[in-house]
Amino acid sequence: MTELTKLTISEAREKLAQKDISSAELTESYIGAIEAANDSLNAYVALTFDQARTMAKASDERLAAGAGGALEGIPLGIKDLFCTKDVHSQACSHILDGFKPRYESAITANLWADGAVMLGKLNMDEFAMGSSNETSYYGSVTNPWRANGSDQPLVPGGSSGGSASAVAAQLCAGATATDTGGSIRQPAAFTGTVGIKPTYGRCSRWGVVAFASSLDQAGPITRSVRDSAIMLKSMASVDEKDTTSANIPVPDYEAAIGKSVKGMRIGIPAEYVVDDMPEEISALWEQGKAWLKDAGAEIVPISLPHTKYALPAYYIVAPAEASSNLARYDGVRYGLRVEGDDITDMYEKTRAAGFGDEVKRRVLIGTYVLSAGYYDAYYLRAQKVRTLIKRDFETVFADGVDAILTPATPSAAFAIGDETMTADPVKMYLNDIFTVTVNMAGLPGISVPAGINRDGLPLGLQVIGKAFDEETLFSVGEVLEQAAGRFSPKPWW
Amino acid sequence: MSVDTDTVKRVAQLARIAVSEEQVETMTGELNTILGFVEQLNEVNIDGVETMTSVLPMAAKQRKDVINDGGMPEDIVANAPLSEDHFFAVPKVVE
Numbered sequence: 001m002t003e004l005t006k007l008t009i010s011e012a013r014e015k016l017a018q019k020d021i022s023s024a025e026l027t028e029s030y031i032g033a034i035e036a037a038n039d040s041l042n043a044y045v046a047l048t049f050d051q052a053r054t055m056a057k058a059s060d061e062r063l064a065a066g067a068g069g070a071l072e073g074i075p076l077g078i079k080d081l082f083c084t085k086d087v088h089s090q091a092c093s094h095i096l097d098g099f100k101p102r103y104e105s106a107i108t109a110n111l112w113a114d115g116a117v118m119l120g121k122l123n124m125d126e127f128a129m130g131s132s133n134e135t136s137y138y139g140s141v142t143n144p145w146r147a148n149g150s151d152q153p154l155v156p157g158g159s160s161g162g163s164a165s166a167v168a169a170q171l172c173a174g175a176t177a178t179d180t181g182g183s184i185r186q187p188a189a190f191t192g193t194v195g196i197k198p199t200y201g202r203c204s205r206w207g208v209v210a211f212a213s214s215l216d217q218a219g220p221i222t223r224s225v226r227d228s229a230i231m232l233k234s235m236a237s238v239d240e241k242d243t244t245s246a247n248i249p250v251p252d253y254e255a256a257i258g259k260s261v262k263g264m265r266i267g268i269p270a271e272y273v274v275d276d277m278p279e280e281i282s283a284l285w286e287q288g289k290a291w292l293k294d295a296g297a298e299i300v301p302i303s304l305p306h307t308k309y310a311l312p313a314y315y316i317v318a319p320a321e322a323s324s325n326l327a328r329y330d331g332v333r334y335g336l337r338v339e340g341d342d343i344t345d346m347y348e349k350t351r352a353a354g355f356g357d358e359v360k361r362r363v364l365i366g367t368y369v370l371s372a373g374y375y376d377a378y379y380l381r382a383q384k385v386r387t388l389i390k391r392d393f394e395t396v397f398a399d400g401v402d403a404i405l406t407p408a409t410p411s412a413a414f415a416i417g418d419e420t421m422t423a424d425p426v427k428m429y430l431n432d433i434f435t436v437t438v439n440m441a442g443l444p445g446i447s448v449p450a451g452i453n454r455d456g457l458p459l460g461l462q463v464i465g466k467a468f469d470e471e472t473l474f475s476v477g478e479v480l481e482q483a484a485g486r487f488s489p490k491p492w493w
Numbered sequence: 494m495s496v497d498t499d500t501v502k503r504v505a506q507l508a509r510i511a512v513s514e515e516q517v518e519t520m521t522g523e524l525n526t527i528l529g530f531v532e533q534l535n536e537v538n539i540d541g542v543e544t545m546t547s548v549l550p551m552a553a554k555q556r557k558d559v560i561n562d563g564g565m566p567e568d569i570v571a572n573a574p575l576s577e578d579h580f581f582a583v584p585k586v587v588e
Contacts, residue, residue, distance in 0.1 A: 098572070099572050100571075100572065101572075102565075102568040102572075199549070200548050200549055201549055214548055240556070243553065243554045244551065246549070246551060247551075308533075309534055309537055312530055312532075312533055312534050313531075315527060315531055316531055327509075331574060332574070332583055333572065333573055333581060334573065334574075335574070336574070337574035337575065339584075340584070342584055342585075342586075343583055343586050346583070346584055347509040348506075348509050348510060348511035351508070351509055351510045351511070352510050352511035352512065360510055361524070363508050363510065364504050364508055364510070364520065364524060365527055365528075367504050368496065368500075368524070371507065374494075377494070378531070380544060381534055381535075381537075381539060382531075382534060384537075384539040384542040384543070384544050384545070385537050385539065385542075386545040386548075387543050387544065388537065388542060424526065425523055425526060426526055426530045442549045467549055
């Protein structure tokens, strides 16, 4: 960790523009930080330092010529779920062993076109299935935060655990991430970072390894709300190659930073008060309401009656789509192949060896709920429940609510290898109880660090907005950040 | 609804994942925990509710029916575990 790696994207952008620093210097600082920390944190699974140095040099030339892009010279980490040309892109799965795509994802192409520098590929739960980053083929990621007086390693959350850990530990200025049920917002909350899942269709899914296509959406994890606005502006685009990419121009999200929230109506959903909610989470939520009220917003109680059904419906819809998407990993076109007696035997052995336990569980659940005789009882019912969940949100927004404030997670970060979570898959799934509704309804949600608990660990609040109204989330998020401050872990690594 | 070991074996076969007897036992328990959890959806009244097909209202995109990509066989087979003359090679399937 050096002075340069402490800079936010907006601060670094300023210094680069002023020629106070060069991208080459900034990039070397991050390379040094990664070399010193990665053995402890395991945030990166592939390092692309040669490429980073080449990109930084080109950025410095463009900056010197006054032709810098929106992210010119800013070093970023990329989640392993994104295809990056000729670079390790394996969704942290064994089944994609050796896969180096011959093409670039739309999002990373956008980032490079804006001048960003790639430091490497970030660890994640295998195929983005997990809430602790413990399902990665490349091993767990360690959270740079530790409880006061403890050296017990904690999870960074998941599935974008490598992204969150790397951003919090200052191993990149910002990172790409993806969110199918909470995979950006939960790790952001666990690491004291900012994460936004934009509206479904805002960022192109082209070149992002598919998990559940109707829920997957990419977004950034950063150290400030402003940085998220800057990064999302570059990541988002209208893309011909993604049929679900929305044909709506990308606004200047940074312009929403600092905009007053006076007179805004902020909804507080009764259904998010869950049984056995820890005192510290309720207190954080109260604090968030007070901050927004102080800033002139009106706090209004609302009801989203189908909230409790979002997680069970998700665990039908997401595995169903995953079982279909993951059918392509068969040992023929890419990645791992385990030879067998005949082609079926080859498929079965390849998939048995290539997928981890959590992925297998979800593929089997998905195959079961889509199988003959069960489709109506499970999948069709879940998709109808999803309509009801979405309708709940539409009703409150139609009633004049501008955004909704909730906790981001039901707890702070837990220990790696937590016994209750490993013994019961559903316990792990409950981590996404406050975030998953947003994916089911296709809406944008931002997680902003809002405080530190008694043990010294960060906690986050979530703001949910209307479709394609990310700007309100940035305005409200900035008010929370200004009130709460920003949080950094004390380096021990 | 719950599944027994035979169902799990059949589903694993449909999903083309080889499983050992021991794994089937463990998976049956885990799958039943998940299926037990999703059971609560039966409480919801879904009469007359439309099935979600698109999370946001968007018209399906159309493009001209023309060839707009291709001519890159090397790239297509570049990551194949086994290929010959720009073909993916698999174990013999026709006797």
